[in-house]
Amino acid sequence: MDSLALIAIGSVCAAGVCMGLGAIGPAIGEGMALARALSxxxxxxxxxxxxxxxxxxxxxxxxxxxxYSFVLAMILLFANPFWNYFLEKAGG
Amino acid sequence: MDSLALIAIGSVCAAGVCMGLGAIGPAIGEGMALARALSxxxxxxxxxxxxxxxxxxxxxxxxxxxxYSFVLAMILLFANPFWNYFLEKAGG
Amino acid sequence: MDSLALIAIGSVCAAGVCMGLGAIGPAIGEGMALARALSxxxxxxxxxxxxxxxxxxxxxxxxxxxxYSFVLAMILLFANPFWNYFLEKAGG
Amino acid sequence: MDSLALIAIGSVCAAGVCMGLGAIGPAIGEGMALARALSxxxxxxxxxxxxxxxxxxxxxxxxxxxxYSFVLAMILLFANPFWNYFLEKAGG
Amino acid sequence: MDSLALIAIGSVCAAGVCMGLGAIGPAIGEGMALARALSxxxxxxxxxxxxxxxxxxxxxxxxxxxxYSFVLAMILLFANPFWNYFLEKAGG
Amino acid sequence: MDSLALIAIGSVCAAGVCMGLGAIGPAIGEGMALARALSxxxxxxxxxxxxxxxxxxxxxxxxxxxxYSFVLAMILLFANPFWNYFLEKAGG
Amino acid sequence: MDSLALIAIGSVCAAGVCMGLGAIGPAIGEGMALARALSxxxxxxxxxxxxxxxxxxxxxxxxxxxxYSFVLAMILLFANPFWNYFLEKAGG
Amino acid sequence: MDSLALIAIGSVCAAGVCMGLGAIGPAIGEGMALARALSxxxxxxxxxxxxxxxxxxxxxxxxxxxxYSFVLAMILLFANPFWNYFLEKAGG
Amino acid sequence: MDSLALIAIGSVCAAGVCMGLGAIGPAIGEGMALARALSxxxxxxxxxxxxxxxxxxxxxxxxxxxxYSFVLAMILLFANPFWNYFLEKAGG
Amino acid sequence: MDSLALIAIGSVCAAGVCMGLGAIGPAIGEGMALARALSxxxxxxxxxxxxxxxxxxxxxxxxxxxxYSFVLAMILLFANPFWNYFLEKAGG
Amino acid sequence: MDSLALIAIGSVCAAGVCMGLGAIGPAIGEGMALARALSxxxxxxxxxxxxxxxxxxxxxxxxxxxxYSFVLAMILLFANPFWNYFLEKAGG
Amino acid sequence: MDSLALIAIGSVCAAGVCMGLGAIGPAIGEGMALARALSxxxxxxxxxxxxxxxxxxxxxxxxxxxxYSFVLAMILLFANPFWNYFLEKAGG
Amino acid sequence: MDSLALIAIGSVCAAGVCMGLGAIGPAIGEGMALARALSxxxxxxxxxxxxxxxxxxxxxxxxxxxxYSFVLAMILLFANPFWNYFLEKAGG
Amino acid sequence: MDSLALIAIGSVCAAGVCMGLGAIGPAIGEGMALARALSxxxxxxxxxxxxxxxxxxxxxxxxxxxxYSFVLAMILLFANPFWNYFLEKAGG
Known part of the structure; x- marks a missing residue:
């Protein structure tokens, strides 16, 4: 199994976990603030x-x-420095 | 087991976990805001x-x-950059 | 074990976890809103x-x-892009 | 171990987890709403x-x-697209 | 280890987990409703x-x-479509 | 390791987990209802x-x-359809 | 490792987990009821x-x-149907 | 590794987990009742x-x-039916 | 690895987990009772x-x-029936 | 599997977990503060x-x-000292 | 790997977990009591x-x-009966 | 796999977990203090x-x-004594 | 891998977990007491x-x-009886 | 894999977990105290x-x-007795 595939899998999973966990806190925090603001x-x-x-x-x-979580997930998918390095190495 | 299959499995699982976790927070946050707004x-x-x-x-x-969670899950399924790369390599 | 079977298992599990987790938050959030609305x-x-x-x-x-969770689970089962690709490759 | 058996096991477990988790939230949410409604x-x-x-x-x-959770569990058991595909392939 | 045994084990475990988890939510939700109703x-x-x-x-x-959880557990034990398929295949 | 032993172990564990989890919710729910009823x-x-x-x-x-949990545990121990099938096959 | 030993280990662990989990809920539920009753x-x-x-x-x-939990644990230890079957088979 | 040793290890671990979990609930429940009684x-x-x-x-x-938890742990240690069976078999 | 060592490890771990978990509940329960008593x-x-x-x-x-938890831990360390049996067998 | 790939995977996962967990606390803390400020x-x-x-x-x-969490994730991705060392060694 | 080393590792880990868990409950319980006492x-x-x-x-x-937790951890480290037995056997 | 790579992976993961967990508590604590201060x-x-x-x-x-958590993560990344030792040994 | 290294790793991990868990309870308990005392x-x-x-x-x-947790961690690092024994044996 | 590397990895992970967990409790406890003090x-x-x-x-x-947690993490990194011993042995 080559390095490119492994990094791809790792990045995909990390992006999913990061966004999944990172959506819990802000939504609850904003809900508390909005609720109190309306009352x-x-x-x-x-x-x-x-x-x-x-x-x-x-x-x-x-x-x-x-x-932040979304940006990190996007970076992991579309601007992943490790992926780019291995792409260049594979293409070189 | 080739790289394509592995990335597909990883993406599918990451999308499921990301959407599953990412639906908990917003629903509870909106519930709190809606409840207080109605009273x-x-x-x-x-x-x-x-x-x-x-x-x-x-x-x-x-x-x-x-x-955000839903978009990330969609990207993982339909616009996955790692999948596209391996597809091209496999098709090249 | 061929790639098709692996992707099928991964999709089935991801769909189950995604829907299972994704049903907890909305139900509790709606319960809170409904309770307050009735009072x-x-x-x-x-x-x-x-x-x-x-x-x-x-x-x-x-x-x-x-x-969102239900749609994602349906996509994983009935419109899974990775499954379609391997199906075509297997049928090609 | 053939693919059919693996998909069957995966579907059975996913259906069980999905329904088990998916019954927690609605029951508690409905309980809160019902309690407040009666008072x-x-x-x-x-x-x-x-x-x-x-x-x-x-x-x-x-x-x-x-x-939704119950429907998904039923689909996994009785209308599983992956199972159907392998059945046809095995029967073909 | 043949496929029949594996599916049997998977179904048994899925039924147990599904019923075990699925009994927590309703009991607590009904308890809240009953408590408030009596007062x-x-x-x-x-x-x-x-x-x-x-x-x-x-x-x-x-x-x-x-x-729903109980029905699903019963289906897994007594009307399991995967088990039936393999039974027929084994008996065929 | 023969199939009979595996199914026996799986059933025993599933019965234990199912009853253990399934006793938590009802007891707490009944406790809440009883407490409020007495006051x-x-x-x-x-x-x-x-x-x-x-x-x-x-x-x-x-x-x-x-x-429900207790009945399921009893079914898993004393009326397990998978166990019965393998018993007949072993005895046939 | 023979089947008898495996079933014995599985039963022992299932009994321990079942009783351990099953003692948490009732004790807390009874505590809530007793507390409110006394006040x-x-x-x-x-x-x-x-x-x-x-x-x-x-x-x-x-x-x-x-x-229920205690009875199940006792059944697993002293009236385990799977254990009895294997005992008879071993003694036959 | 002979069966006797395995059953001994399983019993020891099950007894420890059972007593450890089983001491949490009653202590908290009694604490709630005692606190309310004194006030x-x-x-x-x-x-x-x-x-x-x-x-x-x-x-x-x-x-x-x-x-119940303590009795079960004691039974697992000092009156374990599986251990007794293997002891007799080993000594027979 | 001989049986004596395995049982020793199992007993040591079970004793540690049992005492660690078993100290959480009583301390919190007594704290609640003491707090209410003083006020x-x-x-x-x-x-x-x-x-x-x-x-x-x-x-x-x-x-x-x-x-109870402490006594069980002590029994596991100093009056462990399984350890005694193997000691006698090893010494016999 | 070479060292570069392993470090890349480790960094990607650590960055995802770090940002995912690190977004929960601040969002809830800020939500509490904002809610109270508005009222x-x-x-x-x-x-x-x-x-x-x-x-x-x-x-x-x-x-x-x-x-802090975001900075650490960025450092892990774009200024990772271990990655830089191995890059130099690989390029040397 | 000899038995002495294994028992030493097991004892060290059990002592750490036991003390770590066992310090949570008492500290919170005493904090509740102290807080109420001062008010x-x-x-x-x-x-x-x-x-x-x-x-x-x-x-x-x-x-x-x-x-109790501390004493048990000390016993595991300095008066461990299993360690003493193996020490004697090794030294005999 | 050489020691340098292993230490690098361990340090990267430890830094991520440390910062991720370490950001939860302070943010919630500060949020509580800020909220009360403003009211x-x-x-x-x-x-x-x-x-x-x-x-x-x-x-x-x-x-x-x-x-503290951030400093520790920085030390793990940029002033890691174990990494420095192995670097010197590798360079010596 | 020799025994000394294994015991060192075990002790290091046990010390870290013990101190990490053991710092949660006291800090929260003292915080509750201090808060109530000041008001x-x-x-x-x-x-x-x-x-x-x-x-x-x-x-x-x-x-x-x-x-207690800190002392135990210190003992595990600086006065570890198992480590001392193996040191003497290695040095003897 | 030599002992030095293993101890380094263990120490790094233990330090990270210890500091990460150890920062949760104090921050929340201080937040409660500060909040009450200001009001x-x-x-x-x-x-x-x-x-x-x-x-x-x-x-x-x-x-x-x-x-305490920070000191322990520092000791694990910069004054680790096990690391020092192996360094001396390696250098001797």
Whole structure:
């Protein structure tokens, strides 16, 4: 079994696990923030603009951890340095 | 056992695990947000429009983490760069 | 053991795990939303229409993560690109 | 060990795990919704019809995730595309 | 080791795991619903009939997920399509 | 190692795991229901008969999931269809 | 390694796991019921007899799941049908 | 490696796991009951005798699940039917 | 590798796991009881004697599950019946 | 299988696990902080500026743990000292 | 690999696992008791002596489960009966 | 497979696991502290300076555990004493 | 692979697992106690001396379980009786 | 594979696991303490000095368990007695 195939399998599995685990936390964190934000709007409608503005800035920060996972998975699939090296070696 | 088959198995398993894990978090997060939103509407019916608008914007952000997982699973199945490379090599 | 059989086993297991895990989150999330919605209706019967309308739109969004899992499992079983490739190769 | 037997074992195990895991979430989600619905009826008996109507529509949606798991298990046992292919090949 | 024995072992284990896991969720979900129903009866004795009627309809729906698991286990033991195929082949 | 011994081991282990897991959920669910029922009796002694009647009907339903597990374990030990088949074959 | 020894090991392990897992749930469930019962007696001393009567009937039902596990473990050790078959065969 | 040694190892491990798991549940359950009983005595000192009497009867029932585990472990070590059979066979 | 060494390793590991798991439950259970007892004393200083008396009787019962684990570990190390048998056989 | 391939696989898997686990904690921590901040703004609109300022400073500190994980994953992929060493050795 | 080395490895691992697991429960249990005791002192300063006296007696009982684990680990390292036997045999 | 490669793989995996696990705790701990701090500021705006000062000193202490993990991962990658030794030996 | 190396590896892993697990419980237990103590001081400043005195005595007792783990890890590394025996044998 | 390499791998993995697990508990414990301390300051600003003084003394004690883990990891990497012995033997 050649090295290229092994690295491909490893990268595919790592990308799957990384994205799968990395989607649990941000979704729950954003859910907690959104839930509290909506009940805050209901209690204090006059502050809707302030609450919503910071809600989405905050959710963007939380989302960033999901995006890190997604970026890492994309790098593993499409810009994998180890794969590129072996490709060049195989093509050289 | 040739490399193509191994990468296919690895991709199939990674896609399954990624989607399976990635569906847990968003569903629970959206459930929490939806639950709180509905009880907020009941307490403050006048704010229904505001609450609902931001509820669905927020749920779309939470849903995005599930979609990342789904997109990754689709990429692993239908646009897998490692599979394409070996296909070309096998066909070359 | 030929490649076709291995991919078949891998797909079957991935589909089972994906659907099994993917049914936990949505069901609990929808349960939380439904529970809160019903107690909101009891507190504010006049808002029943509004609450129910958004409850089912929201539950449809939550259900979507279960559907992603189900779709992926169906794709793994009935539209598996790796299986199709090997079938063609075996039939070619 | 021939391919048919292996696929049979894989399908049997995947069906068992899928149904076993897939029965945990819906049952707990429905339990939460039912519990809250009954205490809502006790607090607001006049709304019994409304609450019960939406309770069962909602529980049907939650039940759907259990049914997805059951359907998938049935497909794995009785309409397994991989099994059918190998059966035909073995019978051909 | 012949195929019949392997499928028998796989089915037996899958049935055990499926029923074992599938009994956890429904029992806890029904427990939550029953607990809340009884305390609702104590608070609102006049609604006993309504509460009890919907309690048992709801518990029947929850029980259904346990029954799915039980049915699947029974199918695996007594109507296993893979076992039947190999039996016929062995007897043919 | 002959097939009979393997099926015996598999059945024994499956029965043990099935009963062990299947006893966790019902016991906790019944505990929750019983606890709430007793405190309801203390709050509303006049409803004792109603509460107790439905408590035991409900607990019987919860107990049913434990009984499913027990029945399955008994079937695996004393009415195992696979074991019977191999016994007949061995005795034939 | 002969079949008798293998079945003995399998039975011993299955009995240990079954009893170990099966003792967790009932004990916690009974603890919850007992705790609530005692605080109910403190609040409503006049209902002591009623509460205690149903407490012990209920705890007996919960205990039954532990007893199922214990009975199964005893069957595995002292009335194991597979062991008996092999004993007869070995002694025949 | 002879059968006697294997059964001895299996019994030793099963006894350890059984007792280790089986001590978790009863201790936590008794702790919950004891905690609530003591705070009930503080609230209602006149009922001390009643509360304590049923507390210890109840704790004895909870303790019984720990004792089942201990008895099983003792049986596995000192009255193991499989061990006795092989001892007799070895000594015969 | 002779049987004596194997049984020694198995006993050592079983003793370690048994004591390690068996120390978790009792400590947490006693902690809950002790915590509630002390706050009860603070609320009702006149009942200190009654509370403390039953606290220590109860904690002794909880402690008993830890002691079962310890006794089992001691038996596995110093009065292991399987070890004694093999010792005699080796020395005979 | 040469050393380069092994290190590549190890690095890919370590990067995936590290980022996957490392995204859970920060997202939940930030969600808790954001949720509480928004409800604080609703209660005390006059303090919005103060709360928001420290919210984002604090979230940046929490985010730092996610960034550590991301940095480590990047180092493992693009600045891996072990990989560089073997590359030089292979190229030397 | 001789028996002495195997028993030494087994004992070392068992001691580590036993102490590691055995330190979790007591520390959390004592933390709960200590926390409640200190807040009780703050509410009822006049009972400080009584509370503290029984707090430390109770914590000593909880600590005893940690000490059991420690003693067992020490026995495994310094008074291991199996090690002593093999030492004598090796030295004899 | 030479020693250098093995140590490199071990170090890479250990660094990934260490950082991945080590990012969970601090992020959740800081999130709890930040959440409470912000709601305290909202309740007591006059104490903002005091609260914020100690919040960041405390968060720095919590952050330190994440930094320990990061430092250890860095040491494993860039200042690994075992790697250095083998490098020297290989280069000597 | 000689015995000395194996015992060294076993001891190193046991020490790491023991300390890693053993640091979780005490830190959480002390955190609970410290948190409650500080809020008690805020409620009852006059009792600061009493609370703090017993807080640190209690935390020292909790810390003791962490110290047991640390001591055991140190013994495994620096005063390992099995290692010493083999060292002497190797040096003899 | 020589002993030096094995001990190096074992030490590296043990250090990573030890630090990774050992950072979870202290961070959460300190977070709880810090959160409660800040809200106590908000309620009782006059006690700020007392609360902060004991907060940091207490956090230092909690931090100590993280430091134990860090120290152990450092010892495993830089003062490993087993590594030193084999180095001397290899160099002798």
């Amino acid at each position: 805050s709007i209901a209690q204090q409608p006059d502050e809707t603009n302030t609450i919503v503005k910071f809600l989405f800035v905050g959710m963007a920060m939380i989302e960033s951890t999901a995006i | 907020s509407i009941a307490q403050q019916p006048d704010e229904t429009n505001t609450i609902v608008k931001f509820l669905f914007v927020g749920m779309a952000m939470i849903e995005s983490t599930a979609i | 909101s209706i009891a507190q504010q019967p006049d808002e029943t229409n509004t609450i129910v309308k958004f409850l089912f739109v929201g539950m449809a969004m939550i259900e979507s993560t279960a559907i | 809502s009826i006790a607090q607001q008996p006049d709304e019994t019809n409304t609450i019960v109507k939406f309770l069962f529509v909602g529980m049907a949606m939650i039940e759907s995730t259990a049914i | 609702s009866i104590a608070q609102q004795p006049d609604e006993t009939n309504t509460i009890v009627k919907f309690l048992f309809v709801g518990m029947a729906m929850i029980e259904s997920t346990a029954i | 309801s009796i203390a709050q509303q002694p006049d409803e004792t008969n109603t509460i107790v009647k439905f408590l035991f009907v409900g607990m019987a339903m919860i107990e049913s999931t434990a009984i | 109910s007696i403190a609040q409503q001393p006049d209902e002591t007899n009623t509460i205690v009567k149903f407490l012990f009937v209920g705890m007996a039902m919960i205990e039954s799941t532990a007893i | 009930s005595i503080a609230q209602q000192p006149d009922e001390t005798n009643t509360i304590v009497k049923f507390l210890f009867v109840g704790m004895a029932m909870i303790e019984s699940t720990a004792i | 009860s004393i603070a609320q009702q200083p006149d009942e200190t004697n009654t509370i403390v008396k039953f606290l220590f009787v109860g904690m002794a019962m909880i402690e008993s599950t830890a002691i | 604080s703004i609703a209660q005390q609109p006059d303090e919005t500026n103060t709360i928001v300022k420290f919210l984002f400073v604090g979230m940046a500190m929490i985010e730092s743990t996610a960034i | 009780s002192i703050a509410q009822q300063p006049d009972e400080t002596n009584t509370i503290v006296k029984f707090l430390f007696v109770g914590m000593a009982m909880i600590e005893s489960t940690a000490i | 305290s500021i909202a309740q007591q705006p006059d104490e903002t300076n005091t609260i914020v000062k100690f919040l960041f000193v405390g968060m720095a202490m919590i952050e330190s555990t994440a930094i | 008690s001081i805020a409620q009852q400043p006059d009792e600061t001396n009493t609370i703090v005195k017993f807080l640190f005595v209690g935390m020292a007792m909790i810390e003791s379980t962490a110290i | 106590s300051i908000a309620q009782q600003p006059d006690e700020t000095n007392t609360i902060v003084k004991f907060l940091f003394v207490g956090m230092a004690m909690i931090e100590s368990t993280a430091i």
